[in-house]
Amino acid sequence: MRIFSNYTIILAAICSTIIHFFAVALVDTFTLIPKRLTLRSDIFMVDLIPSEKVVVTPEKEVQKKEKTEINKASKKEVKKEVEKVKSVAVTKRTKAKKEKQKIDDEQKRLAAIKKIEKRVAGRGAVVTPSQMEHYFGMVRERVKGFWVIPDTVAEEEGMEAVVVVTIDKNGLVLTSRFERVSGNPYFDQSAMRAITKASPFPPPPGKVPLEFGLVFQPH
Numbered sequence: 324m325r326i327f328s329n330y331t332i333i334l335a336a337i338c339s340t341i342i343h344f345f346a347v348a349l350v351d352t353f354t355l356i357p358k359r360l361t362l363r364s365d366i367f368m369v370d371l372i373p374s375e376k377v378v379v380t381p382e383k384e385v386q387k388k389e390k391t392e393i394n395k396a397s398k399k400e401v402k403k404e405v406e407k408v409k410s411v412a413v414t415k416r417t418k419a420k421k422e423k424q425k426i427d428d429e430q431k432r433l434a435a436i437k438k439i440e441k442r443v444a445g446r447g448a449v450v451t452p453s454q455m456e457h458y459f460g461m462v463r464e465r466v467k468g469f470w471v472i473p474d475t476v477a478e479e480e481g482m483e484a485v486v487v488v489t490i491d492k493n494g495l496v497l498t499s500r501f502e503r504v505s506g507n508p509y510f511d512q513s514a515m516r517a518i519t520k521a522s523p524f525p526p527p528p529g530k531v532p533l534e535f536g537l538v539f540q541p542h
Contacts, residue, residue, distance in 0.1 A: 450528040459535065462524050470517035472541055473509045482507060484514045484539045492530040496522035502536060514539040 476482060485503040490496055499518050504511050518537065527533045 454528045458525065458528055462521075462535070463537070465524060466517050466521045466537060469520035470539070471513060473513055476507050476510045476541060479507075479541060482510055482541055484511050485536050486514055486518060486539065487534065487536050488518060489532065489534045490522075490524055490527065491532050492526065494522075494524035494526045496524070497532070505539075510539070510541070 482505045483503065484501065484505040487500050487502045488496060489498040496518065499515065501511065501515075505514075514537075517539075
């Protein structure tokens with residue numbers, strides 16, 4: 324009975340080993356067979372890309388920025404208006420200065436004419452204001468005929484030179500000097516050169532020496 328049992332055990336062990344061998348081989352065979360994959364229609368492929376950084380500005384910061392921009396714009400407008408007012412004020416002052424200068428020159432001219440009339444009258448000659456005006460007109464036209472304005476200063480504004488001229492009874496220039504210079508040496512030289520070339524002038528009324536001023540302006 325024991326021998327039979329041993330054979331039985333041995334036989335069972337051999338059968339178990341054979342079954343195990345076939346089972347392992349079968350599993351390996353199924354592993355080598357490629358599996359078929361099916362893509363589900365309810366699955367979507369999505370590419371992941373980095374999103375842009377969104378900066379959320381607090382409402383107070385936005386209001387502060389808008390207020391700053393408004394203040395800057397207001398300051399610019401105020402500055403512009405101030406500069407405009409200053410420019411108008413400077414223009415008015417310049418115009419008033421020129422008008423005052425014209426009045427002063429006219430007063431000087433009239434005073435010079437009266438002085439000449441007295442001097443001529445003291446020498447027994449009779450000269451009327453209209454005669455003096457006519458004579459000075461001839462002097463101006465003669466000087467203008469010889470005056471060549473330099474091209475570099477022809478377009479400048481506010482330039483002026485005053486030359487005092489003394490002539491004898493025959494109209495010959497005795498002296499000439501600047502009472503006021505323009506500040507531009509080329510302009511001043513052109514004025515003095517014109518007087519030199521214009522000499523002699525027509526004989527003055529009453530045949531008496533005269534001293535008068537000539538105003539040179541580019542316009």
